Amino acid sequence: MRRISVKAIWLSAVFVLSTVPFGAAAQSDSEALAELKRIIEQQQKMIEAQSRALKSLTTKVEALSAKRQEQQDVAQPVTKIESLSAQNQAEQETPAIPTKIEKLLTESKGDQVAPSTDKLVASGEDNIALSLSGQVNRGILIYDDGTDSDTFHVDNANSSTRFRMIGTGKISSDMTLGAQIEVQMQSNSTTRVSQISGNDIGGLSFTERKLEVYFDSKRLGRVWLGQGDTASNGTSEFDLSGTSVINYSSIADMAGGLFFRDNTPIETTDPQIKDVFSNLDGLSRDDRIRYDTPEFAGFTASTSHISGGGWDVALRYAANFEKVGIKTAGAIGYADASDIKNPDFGVRNAAGFLTSDGSDSSKFDNQLAGSVSLLHRSGINGTFATGTRSLEIAGRDDVTYIYGKIGYVADLVAFGKTAFSIDYIKADDVAATGDEATAYGFFAVQKLPKFGTELYGGIRNHELDRPGGNFDDVQAVLLGTRVKF
Amino acid sequence: MQKTRLLRSRLASAAVVAALAIVLTACGKAKPLDYTQTGEIPPGPGLFSGDDGRFVVFRK
Structure with missing residues (x-):
């Protein structure tokens, strides 16, 4: 101014x-x-x-x-x-x-x-990360029970449709904290469709698989807390054949809902495939606390205590012998379920067998089971599993089974490996004393790794001999695809 | 009959363990093998998620 x-x-x-x-x-x-x-x-x-x-x-x-x-x-x-x-x-x-x-x-x-x-800068090593992943596994199941045949569009219970969220946080150079949520969503599971269920068993089956947290120390091992794999879960299922998406020791996952029958109308008391076959695979997934030791020379020991009082121990091994071109993995598990009083775990049926849904979640006193699988660099592979379960119910014999598989992984096409296998299982006294169930099948899987996809197909024959019973064999064919997204 | 079957089963288990031990001993030094439990989501690429096989929604 x-x-x-x-x-x-x-x-x-x-x-x-x-x-x-x-x-x-x-x-x-x-x-x-x-x-x-x-x-x-x-x-x-x-x-x-x-x-x-x-x-x-x-x-x-x-x-x-x-x-x-x-x-x-x-x-x-x-x-x-x-x-x-x-x-x-x-x-x-x-x-x-x-x-x-x-x-x-x-x-x-x-x-x-x-x-x-x-939020967006990516470091070479993640200190904190949250990831989403999942898969869809759908197929067509065709059966012939000696009287009728039909076709279902199914979700393959060998490895069901699911998604998961995994969060990890590095607390120190030694310690990692992790959390996992994994749920499965099945429409027409292969373990539920049957001759009397109709072609659609109704609503979506939305069930928990894993809801857990863990603390993982390189020096001290890993502690898990929540719903997830018990220590013995999976010990009967080690398999390097490349065809486990359609066949492994839990053979009831392929067509477990189907009934054995004669030429008369099916009754609900007739046995289903999942009633008479079992691979005695530990304590499955449950609410538990679990501890895994650090790996030592390929070995890992585990133990867990589950809600209701059950406990188990397991020893796992996995190694790659490059000198001779052999990969091998195996495990053995012991489970004690004598104190479990969880009503979800099973109810006693007419045969004195405790089961809630006919699946393998059956109450028992203790069991010992294991499996081993070897894969040679030539593609030839073999898998073996066996186990025994003590029910200690008056008049009931112990349950036993034996499973074997021979396979071959071939390079037939440029876009992925092709795996073939044949398998056999014999399971005794699973649903009732005197039962003798056998099954055998042939399977093939074409992998498309670039697309996270597998195409598969297989056929299996199921037989049941039961004192006083006269059941026809049940043949099942499953064709489908698993797509990891 | 039952006891014979049980014995047979346990002998088979012992034979498997023994065979495995022999194989391991014969094969010499081994390298670690990442084994994915049967029935789990397999490792490797996903159709949409690419090589990672997972969508990383947060990273720090």
């Missing part, structure tokens, strides 16, 4: 001086002086008026600046820049503006980018 006033005075002076020669020529000195005085007074009035106007404008600008300053606290940084820029222009402090804008732009970039950087 002071600069404007000085400028006005200078302009007036120049104007006055520029008029002096002309006035001097036309008028006398006194008249010229009077005229000059009048002009100066007039200019002075104009300067005073301009000064008042500038003062008023300055007040308004300051009020607006204060108002914008308040809005900047909640507004975007860009607005802050504009406001300050306008304020600075009003104050004609142009040299300071670029510096302030640069500073604010830096702040603005920091505010907007820094938080997302935390």
